Amino acid sequence: MRLSDKVVIVTGAGSGMGRAIAELFAKEGAKVVASDISEERINEVSTSIKEAGGEALGILANVAKESDVQQLIDRTVQAYGTVDILVNNAGIMDNFIPVGEVTHEHWERVLGVNLNGPMYASRAVLKIMLEKGKGVIINNASVGGLFGARGGAAYVASKHALIGLTKNTAAVYGSKGIRTNAIAPGGVNTAISGTITAPNQLGMEAIGRAGSAPMGEAQEIAYAALFLASDESSFVNGVVLTADGGWTAH
Ligand SMILES: NC(=O)c1ccc[n+]([C@@H]2O[C@H](COP(=O)([O-])OP(=O)(O)OC[C@H]3O[C@@H](n4cnc5c(N)ncnc54)[C@H](O)[C@@H]3O)[C@@H](O)[C@H]2O)c1
Incomplete structure (x- = not known):
């Protein structure tokens, strides 16, 4: 097993990729905190x-x-004694709303979940990982963190910033034994599509010009996360692993 006895926190573990990651990591021997x-x-x-x-x-x-x-984090440490791996997966979409139409409340909500959340969790687990001199952080970003027309303004900005946070964390803490990487999934069949309740027309037009996305399954992303979580990726730090079926390759 590739994660024997590792203590893992997965946020947004109730559905989609988070659930697939939680289940796969548990099969690989991890003690999983599904949040x-x-x-x-x-x-x-x-x-x-x-x-x-x-x-x-x-x-x-x-x-x-x-x-x-x-x-x-506190309850995880109470239950399992430590945190070895943090998967910042929870995220929400934004109805493809462009900046000219974004409300303050909407912007804050999307940034709050997609960017502040990973920052709060990384900041808290780093204290534990620094003491151990070992740890892994995986941020589930998006191809929306690499290209402009894969979401609305708030989503794309939050995911670009999450990739920036990933690289800065990797650069600063890599020498302390802590590896931080991101995954950039393309289109994946999950419940998140059901949250696109009122797609913005202007935003959708831009996304349309990016061409249709091949659709992947949550488990395919879980295997990418497993590689980044395990010691098999011991020399991988600060990368963005795109998993999009080739959507952004052309
Ligand atoms: N599905 C895609 O096509 C796609 C593509 C690229 C990136 N992503 C990213 O992957 C991640 C997982 O998305 P998914 O498609 O599996 O979504 P999903 O909607 O199936 O699951 C997301 C889970 O996060 C939870 N969640 C939402 N807000 C939360 C909060 N504030 N705190 C804690 N949990 C919260 C939800 O209850 C849900 O269980 C997200 O960060 C998303 O942006 C998704």
């Missing part, structure tokens, strides 16, 4: 991990709230 904003989803995923013979603990946390994130 989400939805209690029902947490119960589902932690039950499914335990039924498959794995170790899991569900903890409710809204990553946009620093106090929630801190209790997530």
